[in-house]
């Protein structure tokens with residue numbers, strides 16, 4: 001029995017699932033979940049992320065992390081934490097770039113928070129004895145300033161969806177259609193709780209898991225000092241829209257088409273994450289990915305790479321376009337900082 005059959009049986013026995021329950025099963029079911037069994041990152045896989053587009057991405061985050069440490073007053077120890085490190089490319093590029101700041105590397109106690117056993121194996125191959133692993137941020141020891149990074153983690157945290165009907169909000173659920181296939185249904189009773197007003201047909205997404213992560217990071221930086229950099233595709237203002245999306249072999253599928261066999265995501269809800277962090281005493285700011293990378297000096301880094309390898313100029317030009325262009329990753333992707341209230345991390349001075 002595969003995940004589809006198991007979910008269908010569960011729905012027959014106990015009723016439709018919330019979209020968040022469906023996402024959790026598709027991504028993390030220990031037997032069939034995408035990240036538990038078959039995450040496929042990269043050109044030959046299902047999707048490609050910024051660290052795989054270009055080494056410049058991880059290198060500039062390395063510069064960001066080392067500069068943050070310096071602005072923090074060069075503490076003798078910092079927890080350098082990456083949440084959802086994928087195949088380890090970002091951390092590898094970050095640590096290489098940070099060799100320019102040996103004091104930072106000595107101070108950095110490096111932790112990876114990863115739920116996927118196959119990805120932990122890849123990270124081990126790439127990063128060997130330089131890092132340690134934790135199952136959650138709560139398992140990373142407190143008591144030192146935090147420098148945390150997470151690229152494309154928020155989008156795989158589960159969200160519920162609500163649809164505005166003529167009579168109020170209803171929750172969008174995963175049920176069974178008359179042919180016993182997975183299909184979307186609406187909750188028969190109105191959704192509880194206060195949701196913003198909207199026109200009929202509007203879809204509203206709410207991710208308790210994203211907000212909980214914002215709270216956890218916010219509380220941590222407010223207490224221990226430091227900053228977190230969260231990069232992801234998502235909104236920088238509250239809004240509506242159905243962003244649930246499945247990707248397999250770089251192609252979009254219906255979200256119910258291949259449970260457990262495709263990556264399944266929603267947009268990051270940065271306003272909710274930032275509000276949750278502020279409620280815990282942290283400060284928060286947001287830039288587009290293009291603004292963040294420009295402020296970190298991606299232009300100069302690209303020129304330096306081209307000077308050392310002139311033949312690579314066309315490839316580096318394509319990478320810059322992919323990371324920065326408004327119709328590529330430059331504006332849809334945002335870089336969000338959650339930081340201690342008395343500290344402004346690099347690039348976010350007037351954000």
Ligand SMILES: C[S@@+](CC[C@H](N)C(=O)[O-])C[C@H]1O[C@@H](n2cnc3c(N)ncnc32)[C@H](O)[C@@H]1O
Nearest residue numbers: 035049084085086113114115116151152153156
């Ligand atoms: C889309 S991949 C991004 C990988 C990497 N950051 C990159 O940019 O290439 C999502 C990563 O988050 C991890 N992940 C998913 N859910 C997680 C959770 N609840 N806690 C920690 N890591 C999680 C996945 O296993 C994977 O490493």
